[in-house]
Amino acid sequence: MLKPKQMSRAVIVGHKDIMEATVEAIHGSNLFHLEDYNEDGSGLKLGRPFKNAGEVSKKLIQLRSISSFLGVKKESIPKKKETTVINELDSMLDQLDIEVSTKTEKKSELDSRLKELETLKKDISPFSAIPIDMELYHNYESIKVFAGTVKENIGSAVSQVTSTYEMEYDQSTGTVALFIKKEDEAKISEILSNFEFREIRIPEITGTPSTLIADITREEEGIQKQITSLETDITSIKDKYSEFILASEELLTIESEKAEAPVKIATSEHTFIMDGWIPDDQFATLERTIESATNGRAFVSKQRITNADTDIIPIEYDNPKITQPFQEIMDLYARPKYKEIDPTSLIFISFPLFYGMILGDIGYALILLALALGIKKMVKSDAVKPLMNVLIYCQISTLIFGVLYGEFLGFPLASLHTDHGIIPGLIAGFETITLFNSPVGGEVITYPIHRTHIVMTMIIATALIGSLHVNCGYVVGFINERRKHGFAAAMFEKGSWLVVELGIILGVLGYTGYAPTAIIGIIVFLIGFVMLIKGEGAKGAIELPSLLSNALSYTRLIAVGLSSIYIASTVNLIAFDMILPQGGIVAVIGAIIVFIFGHALNTVLSIIAPGLHSLRLQYVEFFGKFYEGGGRKYSPFGYIRKYTEE
Amino acid sequence: MVDAAAAVVYMDPAGLKAIGAGLAVGLTGLASGIAERDIGSAAIGAMAENESLFGKGLILTVIPETIVIFGLVVALLIS
Numbered sequence: 001m002l003k004p005k006q007m008s009r010a011v012i013v014g015h016k017d018i019m020e021a022t023v024e025a026i027h028g029s030n031l032f033h034l035e036d037y038n039e040d041g042s043g044l045k046l047g048r049p050f051k052n053a054g055e056v057s058k059k060l061i062q063l064r065s066i067s068s069f070l071g072v073k074k075e076s077i078p079k080k081k082e083t084t085v086i087n088e089l090d091s092m093l094d095q096l097d098i099e100v101s102t103k104t105e106k107k108s109e110l111d112s113r114l115k116e117l118e119t120l121k122k123d124i125s126p127f128s129a130i131p132i133d134m135e136l137y138h139n140y141e142s143i144k145v146f147a148g149t150v151k152e153n154i155g156s157a158v159s160q161v162t163s164t165y166e167m168e169y170d171q172s173t174g175t176v177a178l179f180i181k182k183e184d185e186a187k188i189s190e191i192l193s194n195f196e197f198r199e200i201r202i203p204e205i206t207g208t209p210s211t212l213i214a215d216i217t218r219e220e221e222g223i224q225k226q227i228t229s230l231e232t233d234i235t236s237i238k239d240k241y242s243e244f245i246l247a248s249e250e251l252l253t254i255e256s257e258k259a260e261a262p263v264k265i266a267t268s269e270h271t272f273i274m275d276g277w278i279p280d281d282q283f284a285t286l287e288r289t290i291e292s293a294t295n296g297r298a299f300v301s302k303q304r305i306t307n308a309d310t311d312i313i314p315i316e317y318d319n320p321k322i323t324q325p326f327q328e329i330m331d332l333y334a335r336p337k338y339k340e341i342d343p344t345s346l347i348f349i350s351f352p353l354f355y356g357m358i359l360g361d362i363g364y365a366l367i368l369l370a371l372a373l374g375i376k377k378m379v380k381s382d383a384v385k386p387l388m389n390v391l392i393y394c395q396i397s398t399l400i401f402g403v404l405y406g407e408f409l410g411f412p413l414a415s416l417h418t419d420h421g422i423i424p425g426l427i428a429g430f431e432t433i434t435l436f437n438s439p440v441g442g443e444v445i446t447y448p449i450h451r452t453h454i455v456m457t458m459i460i461a462t463a464l465i466g467s468l469h470v471n472c473g474y475v476v477g478f479i480n481e482r483r484k485h486g487f488a489a490a491m492f493e494k495g496s497w498l499v500v501e502l503g504i505i506l507g508v509l510g511y512t513g514y515a516p517t518a519i520i521g522i523i524v525f526l527i528g529f530v531m532l533i534k535g536e537g538a539k540g541a542i543e544l545p546s547l548l549s550n551a552l553s554y555t556r557l558i559a560v561g562l563s564s565i566y567i568a569s570t571v572n573l574i575a576f577d578m579i580l581p582q583g584g585i586v587a588v589i590g591a592i593i594v595f596i597f598g599h600a601l602n603t604v605l606s607i608i609a610p611g612l613h614s615l616r617l618q619y620v621e622f623f624g625k626f627y628e629g630g631g632r633k634y635s636p637f638g639y640i641r642k643y644t645e646e
Numbered sequence: 647m648v649d650a651a652a653a654v655v656y657m658d659p660a661g662l663k664a665i666g667a668g669l670a671v672g673l674t675g676l677a678s679g680i681a682e683r684d685i686g687s688a689a690i691g692a693m694a695e696n697e698s699l700f701g702k703g704l705i706l707t708v709i710p711e712t713i714v715i716f717g718l719v720v721a722l723l724i725s
Contacts, residue, residue: 333701455722552716559718612708619705 002341004631005318006280009305011273012290014298019272020050023261025293026274027254030638031286033277033314037266047262047272056259059093060252063245066100070238072245076380079645080247089248096241103237107230114223121216126200127209129170130177135206137177144185146178146192148199154178154191161187175200247643254639261637277314277634313338315631323348325389333619334629339483341476343627347618350469351390354617356397357462358561358610360451361568363409365398367603391607394614406432406448409599410568414448451558452565458558466554466621467501470547473625474498480626492535494626499528501547550621556613564606571598667721674717681710 010032014022026032039046124134126149137145153169154176166179176197180188189197205212266273278286287300305313315335317327319342326348336342359365372395376388406413406425414432415425425432432446441456451458474497481490503525510518532540575595579587623629689703 332704459719459722549712552719553712555719556712556715559715559722562722563718612704613711616705616708616711619701620709 001319001323001345002343003318004336004338004340004342005316005634007277007305007313007316007338007634008280008283009275009303009309010278010283010286010300011275011303012298012300013271013273014294016267016270016272018294018297019047019262019265019267021293022272022274022290022298023050023258025289026286027258027261027638029286029289030636030640031278031282032274032637033634034261034264034637035275035277036264037273037275044266044268044273047265047267049262050259053256053259056252056255059089060249060256062097063093063249063252066096067245067249069100069104070234070242070245072238072242074246075242077243077246077643079641079643080243082251082644082646085244085247085251085644088244089251092241092244093248096237096244099237103230103234107227107234110223110227110230114220114227117216117220117223120203120205121213121220123201123203124209124212124216126170126173126175127177128213129172129209130168130175131208131210132168132177133206133208134203134212137202138204142182144180144182144188146176146180146188146197146199147202148176148197149174150176150192150195150197152195154195157191157195158188161191243643250639250641250643254641257637257639276637278636279316279634310338312632314634316634317342317344319344325386325393326351328386329390329615329618333623333627335631335633337628337631340480340628340631341626343476343623346472346476347622348393350622351614351618352393352397354557354614355394355610356399356401357465357557358613359394359398359564359606360401360405360561361407361409361564361606362399362402362413363407363599364603364606365395365402368607369395369399394611404447404449405451406430407451407565410565410572410602412448412450416446416450416453418453451561455558455562459555462554462557463551465557466551466617469554469617470550470621470625471498471501473622477626480628489535492531494535496528496531496535496540497547497625499531500525500544501528503528504547553621554617556617560609560613564602564609567602567605568599571595571602574598663724667724670717670721670724671714674714674720677717678710678714681713682707685710 012022012026026034037044037046127134127147137147151174153171155167155169158165158167158178158180162180162184164181165184168177169175178188178192207215262272266275283302290298290300315338317324317330319327323345326344329347329351330336330342330344369392372388372391376385376392379385379388402408408426411426412423413426414430416423416432432448432450435445435447437443438445438454438457440460441454443454443457445454445457474494478490478494481493503521503523505521506515506517506524507521509515510521529541529544532544536543571594575591575598579594580591581587582590686707689699689707692699693703
């Protein structure tokens with residue numbers, strides 16, 4: 001439970017004749033983590049792909065391009081028999097290819113025509129108000145044409161130079177079309193440059209601009225219609241073939257994985273050697289599978305794991321089902337190393353505990369519980385499910401703390417008598433019971449615990465919980481270190497912290513007069529400090545103040561919780577004490593709206609704030625004490641079929 | 647015009663406490679924000695390169711969060 005799964009290093013050796021059968025058997029069993037072979041000059045070479053590899057990958061590429069063109073989405077479909085898919089694969093693929101490729105061609109043709117028309121339209125549009133045939137702008141021997149934009153009417157300026165000219169000017173766009181004699185060109189262009197003339201390219205077509213634009217618009221509409229009908233066709237093809245595409249893509253992926261496998265395997269002229277990892281308890285299964293697939297001609301052997309290997313051993317979690325969702329939270333940080341304690345089961349307890357301590361509200365717990373259950377039921381995704389399970393665990397913890405705190409959507413459930421009068425509770429007749437006096441701040445511990453009234457006590461309590469959690473971290477770190485480097489190293493590196501803490505406690509007890517241990521405390525502290533310097537070096541001394549800041553960091557358990565309560569009670573205050581007493585139907589509706597939106601906002605915050613803060617306490621304060629991480633993921637050579645079955 | 651001495655008399659201790667608490671939360675909030683801004687953008691950059699750095703990025707980003715928590719605690723102690 002606290003360790004990753006025991007792994008064995010397995011080596012499979014055999015004649016090349018049986019390589020394909022062996023690969024087939026291993027892939028089918030989906031147990032063997034195949035280690036890629038790197039050529040290292042030992043004379044062994046990487047293998048060549050099996051001879052069907054080229055064909056399979058060609059088909060796979062063809063299928064994938066069709067699939068992406070059609071936009072086939074992954075969905076759950078009834079599983080198909082492998083043999084039926086294989087039988088119809090070739091004919092269906094050809095048929096599909098023909099149908100799709102004509103459509104693709106047609107579509108890209110239409111798309112490019114549409115683009116062409118758009119550019120043309122853009123080119124013509126400046127001239128739309130000038131009723132000159134587009135053909136008449138070109139091909140003159142003695143006439144020069146200026147077409148473009150200017151900043152204002154140039155008519156008067158041009159008429160001062162020459163009287164033989166034709167000009168069309170569009171006031172609104174500033175477009176000008178000016179026809180002059182060739183010999184006046186130099187003078188006119190000088191004038192034009194004074195008017196910020198910018199030339200516009202004239203497209204080589206015939207017809208007046210306005211009719212041309214009307215024609216283009218009509219053609220565009222026609223093309224749009226064709227594209228729409230083409231898209232309906234594509235959708236119908238997609239609906240018809242999507243099951244086939246999903247099933248055959250899966251099949252081809254499997255085939256191609258198998259066909260490409262030899263390039264990861266070491267081979268000599270006649271033999272192959274597969275090197276990899278397998279969970280210890282599955283070794284016998286692997287042996288049996290390979291033996292039956294090859295008639296015992298392949299040799300499977302278990303290798304001894306050396307110390308140098310421990311860093312590359314792939315890690316498979318080995319946790320009871322109930323704590324498995326938290327593996328996701330571990331993966332977010334890093335997988336444990338092989339010889340490390342896998343803290344999944346530890347955060348299974350502490351993460352929901354801290355989340356619940358922060359939120360602690362029956363109302364929000366019920367809302368979020370319903371939300372998590374709903375999402376878990378609706379969304380089938382494998383990525384979402386574990387997160388929802390984590391959320392459900394957190395809400396159960398929140399519910400328990402909610403009962404303990406007696407809070408419902410920011411309202412106290414029990415009424416409380418204070419110096420300033422009575423704070424009424426939500427449940428009539430439910431009185432707060434006084435339990436005992438808190439040792440700090442003159443506060444009184446009651447049931448339900450009114451967090452807002454015993455802030456001092458809660459701050460100290462959460463800091464103590466923090467110290468406890470941090471010390472758990474040191475203990476786990478001690479165990480890890482002892483496993484890796486022996487007892488002495490563990491004592492100096494992690495045990496020293498415990499000694500330092502003991503010294504501080506004894507010292508504080510001595511100085512406050514509870515026990516005559518002041519001197520002993522200082523001595524113990526100094527011993528611990530020296531051990532720490534020996535274990536961690538100067539870094540240890542620098543990190544010493546972190547004992548205090550880490551413990552204080554846990555005060556967020558109350559601080560973030562209080563901010564959530566205050567938001568909730570502010571919403572309640574606005575809705576019921578400020579809007580509702582105005583009277584009338586409008587006030588009722590207003591109060592309801594404020595109530596719903598306010599609490600919806602706070603519900604969202606109730607996932608993020610306690611979640612992130614609880615997560616941070618695990619990652620930074622807790623893991624920082626012992627966790628190394630960085631293990632490789634165990635990913636066996638094989639495939640989990642979704643759409644096909646053998 | 648109220649003269650200065652009289653104004654001092656009217657200063658409500660509860661009000662001053664509230665101002666102090668507000669400053670404690672507000673200033674530490676700003677401080678956290680400034681610190682997290684740089685770390686956060688660097689973390690996003692790192693994540694764009696390698697998505698598996700999410701966990702580490704998150705941790706580094708929320709480390710300055712402690713500043714505002716301390717501010718909040720101080721505010722609670724004041725009020």
